[in-house]
Amino acid sequence: MKLNLTIGQKVKALIVLVLFFLLLLATNKIDNNHFKVVKKSMSTIYEDRLVAQDYIYKLSQNLQSKGLSLAINDKVNYSLNDSINYLVQVYEETKFTSREAKCFDSFKVNLDQLHNLEQEFKRLASSEVKQKIYQQHNVLNMQLDKLAEIQLKEGKRQTKISNRSISTSDLISNMEIAALIIIGLLINALIFIKPNS
Numbered sequence: 001m002k003l004n005l006t007i008g009q010k011v012k013a014l015i016v017l018v019l020f021f022l023l024l025l026a027t028n029k030i031d032n033n034h035f036k037v038v039k040k041s042m043s044t045i046y047e048d049r050l051v052a053q054d055y056i057y058k059l060s061q062n063l064q065s066k067g068l069s070l071a072i073n074d075k076v077n078y079s080l081n082d083s084i085n086y087l088v089q090v091y092e093e094t095k096f097t098s099r100e101a102k103c104f105d106s107f108k109v110n111l112d113q114l115h116n117l118e119q120e121f122k123r124l125a126s127s128e129v130k131q132k133i134y135q136q137h138n139v140l141n142m143q144l145d146k147l148a149e150i151q152l153k154e155g156k157r158q159t160k161i162s163n164r165s166i167s168t169s170d171l172i173s174n175m176e177i178a179a180l181i182i183i184g185l186l187i188n189a190l191i192f193i194k195p196n197s
Contacts, residue, residue, distance in 0.1 A: 016183060016186050019183070020179075020180075020183045023176070023179055023183075024176070027172050027173075027175070027176050030169075030172055031169055031172060031173075035165075035169070047094065047095075048094045048095045048154075049151045049154055049155040049158065050151075050155070051094065052091055052094045052147075052151055053148060053151045053152075055087050055090060055091040055094075056091070056144050056147050056148050056151065057148075058083075058087050059084060059087050059088070059091070059144055060141060060144050062080045062083055062084050062087070063084070063137055063140055063141060063144075064141075065077060065080055066080050066137070067134065067137045070130065070133060070134075074125075074130075076118045076121055076122060076133075078118070081115065084111070088108060088111065091104070092104070097150065097154055099150060100147065100150045100154070103143055103146050103147055103150065104147060106143060107140060107143040107144070107147070110136060110139050110140050110143065111140060113136055114133065114136040114137070114140065117129060117132050117133045117136055118133065121133060
Protein backbone atom coordinates (compact mmCIF):
# COMPACT_ATOMS: atom_id res chain seq x y z
CA MET A 1 0.00 0.00 0.00
CA LYS A 2 1.56 3.21 -1.15
CA LEU A 3 0.67 6.48 0.54
CA ASN A 4 0.67 9.54 -1.63
CA LEU A 5 0.74 12.44 0.76
CA THR A 6 1.11 16.00 -0.30
CA ILE A 7 3.59 18.24 1.46
CA GLY A 8 0.70 19.96 3.24
CA GLN A 9 -0.57 16.61 4.53
CA LYS A 10 2.91 15.63 5.69
CA VAL A 11 3.23 18.95 7.54
CA LYS A 12 -0.19 18.45 9.16
CA ALA A 13 0.75 14.90 10.16
CA LEU A 14 4.04 16.12 11.57
CA ILE A 15 2.29 18.86 13.56
CA VAL A 16 -0.19 16.32 14.95
CA LEU A 17 2.61 13.96 15.95
CA VAL A 18 4.60 16.78 17.58
CA LEU A 19 1.49 17.90 19.50
CA PHE A 20 0.88 14.32 20.53
CA PHE A 21 4.48 14.00 21.74
CA LEU A 22 4.31 17.30 23.68
CA LEU A 23 0.97 16.34 25.24
CA LEU A 24 2.33 13.00 26.44
CA LEU A 25 5.49 14.66 27.75
CA ALA A 26 3.51 17.29 29.65
CA THR A 27 1.06 14.80 31.18
CA ASN A 28 3.93 12.51 32.13
CA LYS A 29 5.61 15.38 34.02
CA ILE A 30 2.33 16.23 35.76
CA ASP A 31 1.78 12.57 36.70
CA ASN A 32 5.32 12.36 38.10
CA ASN A 33 4.64 15.40 40.28
CA HIS A 34 1.39 13.87 41.56
CA PHE A 35 3.14 10.60 42.40
CA LYS A 36 5.84 12.52 44.28
CA VAL A 37 3.13 14.30 46.29
CA VAL A 38 1.44 10.98 47.11
CA LYS A 39 4.76 9.35 48.04
CA LYS A 40 5.73 12.28 50.29
CA SER A 41 2.29 12.34 51.88
CA MET A 42 2.32 8.60 52.59
CA SER A 43 5.84 8.85 54.02
CA THR A 44 4.74 11.76 56.21
CA ILE A 45 1.71 9.85 57.44
CA TYR A 46 3.89 6.94 58.52
CA GLU A 47 7.06 8.65 59.77
CA ASP A 48 5.66 11.82 61.25
CA ARG A 49 2.17 10.74 62.31
CA LEU A 50 1.90 7.00 63.03
CA VAL A 51 5.37 6.69 64.54
CA ALA A 52 4.81 9.91 66.51
CA GLN A 53 1.49 8.52 67.74
CA ASP A 54 3.37 5.46 69.01
CA TYR A 55 5.82 7.70 70.89
CA ILE A 56 2.92 9.59 72.46
CA TYR A 57 1.29 6.32 73.50
CA LYS A 58 4.52 5.08 75.11
CA LEU A 59 5.08 8.39 76.88
CA SER A 60 1.56 8.17 78.27
CA GLN A 61 2.14 4.60 79.45
CA ASN A 62 5.39 5.57 81.19
CA LEU A 63 3.76 8.52 82.93
CA GLN A 64 0.88 6.31 84.08
CA SER A 65 3.38 3.77 85.44
CA LYS A 66 5.15 6.54 87.35
CA GLY A 67 1.81 7.75 88.74
CA LEU A 68 0.86 4.23 89.85
CA SER A 69 4.24 3.68 91.47
CA LEU A 70 3.83 6.89 93.45
CA ALA A 71 0.26 6.01 94.47
CA ILE A 72 0.96 2.39 95.44
CA ASN A 73 4.54 2.44 96.73
CA ASP A 74 4.73 6.09 97.78
CA LYS A 75 7.94 6.24 95.72
CA VAL A 76 8.94 7.91 92.47
CA ASN A 77 9.95 5.46 89.76
CA TYR A 78 13.11 7.14 88.46
CA SER A 79 13.99 4.17 86.25
CA LEU A 80 11.38 5.30 83.70
CA ASN A 81 13.01 8.72 83.24
CA ASP A 82 15.56 7.35 80.75
CA SER A 83 12.80 5.79 78.67
CA ILE A 84 10.75 9.00 78.80
CA ASN A 85 13.77 11.12 77.84
CA TYR A 86 14.55 8.79 74.93
CA LEU A 87 10.95 8.96 73.68
CA VAL A 88 11.02 12.76 73.91
CA GLN A 89 14.27 12.80 71.93
CA VAL A 90 13.04 10.52 69.10
CA TYR A 91 9.66 12.24 68.97
CA GLU A 92 11.48 15.55 68.57
CA GLU A 93 13.10 14.20 65.38
CA THR A 94 9.72 13.94 63.61
CA LYS A 95 8.37 16.86 61.58
CA PHE A 96 6.07 19.13 63.57
CA THR A 97 3.27 21.41 62.57
CA SER A 98 3.50 24.84 64.22
CA ARG A 99 0.72 23.94 66.66
CA GLU A 100 2.38 20.62 67.46
CA ALA A 101 5.75 22.32 68.06
CA LYS A 102 4.18 24.75 70.59
CA CYS A 103 2.36 21.94 72.38
CA PHE A 104 5.47 19.76 72.48
CA ASP A 105 7.64 22.61 73.79
CA SER A 106 5.09 23.16 76.55
CA PHE A 107 5.12 19.41 77.26
CA LYS A 108 8.92 19.45 77.68
CA VAL A 109 8.74 22.42 80.07
CA ASN A 110 6.10 20.62 82.14
CA LEU A 111 8.15 17.41 82.05
CA ASP A 112 11.14 19.31 83.47
CA GLN A 113 8.85 20.67 86.20
CA LEU A 114 7.77 17.08 86.96
CA HIS A 115 11.40 15.99 87.30
CA ASN A 116 12.05 18.92 89.64
CA LEU A 117 9.01 18.00 91.75
CA GLU A 118 10.19 14.38 91.88
CA GLN A 119 13.59 15.52 93.19
CA GLU A 120 11.82 17.67 95.76
CA PHE A 121 9.68 14.68 96.79
CA LYS A 122 12.84 12.59 97.16
CA ARG A 123 14.17 15.16 99.65
CA LEU A 124 10.97 16.02 101.53
CA ALA A 125 8.50 13.17 100.87
CA SER A 126 5.62 15.52 101.72
CA SER A 127 2.01 14.96 100.72
CA GLU A 128 1.88 18.51 99.33
CA VAL A 129 4.67 17.75 96.84
CA LYS A 130 3.04 14.42 96.06
CA GLN A 131 -0.18 16.25 95.17
CA LYS A 132 1.76 18.65 92.92
CA ILE A 133 3.28 15.64 91.15
CA TYR A 134 -0.21 14.22 90.49
CA GLN A 135 -1.31 17.59 89.13
CA GLN A 136 1.74 17.71 86.89
CA HIS A 137 0.91 14.21 85.61
CA ASN A 138 -2.58 15.45 84.71
CA VAL A 139 -1.15 18.44 82.82
CA LEU A 140 1.28 16.20 80.91
CA ASN A 141 -1.43 13.68 80.03
CA MET A 142 -3.68 16.46 78.72
CA GLN A 143 -0.82 17.70 76.55
CA LEU A 144 -0.22 14.18 75.25
CA ASP A 145 -3.92 13.97 74.38
CA LYS A 146 -3.60 17.23 72.41
CA LEU A 147 -0.54 15.89 70.61
CA ALA A 148 -2.40 12.67 69.74
CA GLU A 149 -5.31 14.74 68.41
CA ILE A 150 -2.88 16.73 66.24
CA GLN A 151 -1.49 13.46 64.82
CA LEU A 152 -4.99 12.39 63.84
CA LYS A 153 -5.88 15.71 62.21
CA GLU A 154 -2.57 15.98 60.35
CA GLY A 155 -2.81 12.36 59.17
CA LYS A 156 -6.29 13.11 57.85
CA ARG A 157 -5.01 16.24 56.08
CA GLN A 158 -2.15 14.30 54.46
CA THR A 159 -4.61 11.62 53.32
CA LYS A 160 -6.75 14.32 51.68
CA ILE A 161 -3.69 15.66 49.86
CA SER A 162 -2.89 12.16 48.59
CA ASN A 163 -6.46 11.54 47.49
CA ARG A 164 -6.58 14.88 45.67
CA SER A 165 -3.36 14.06 43.80
CA ILE A 166 -4.64 10.61 42.86
CA SER A 167 -7.93 12.09 41.62
CA THR A 168 -6.11 14.68 39.53
CA SER A 169 -3.83 11.98 38.12
CA ASP A 170 -6.89 9.88 37.20
CA LEU A 171 -8.47 12.87 35.45
CA ILE A 172 -5.29 13.55 33.50
CA SER A 173 -5.09 9.87 32.54
CA ASN A 174 -8.65 10.01 31.17
CA MET A 175 -7.79 13.18 29.27
CA GLU A 176 -4.74 11.43 27.79
CA ILE A 177 -6.94 8.60 26.55
CA ALA A 178 -9.38 11.06 24.99
CA ALA A 179 -6.50 12.95 23.36
CA LEU A 180 -5.07 9.69 22.00
CA ILE A 181 -8.42 8.82 20.43
CA ILE A 182 -8.75 12.27 18.86
CA ILE A 183 -5.18 12.22 17.58
CA GLY A 184 -5.69 8.70 16.22
CA LEU A 185 -8.78 9.87 14.34
CA LEU A 186 -6.88 12.88 12.97
CA ILE A 187 -3.99 10.72 11.79
CA ASN A 188 -6.48 8.32 10.25
CA ALA A 189 -8.16 11.21 8.45
CA LEU A 190 -4.85 12.56 7.18
CA ILE A 191 -3.74 9.19 5.86
CA PHE A 192 -6.91 7.80 4.34
CA ILE A 193 -8.84 10.79 3.09
CA LYS A 194 -7.81 11.67 -0.43
CA PRO A 195 -7.05 15.30 -0.97
CA ASN A 196 -9.10 17.30 -3.39
CA SER A 197 -6.95 18.00 -6.40
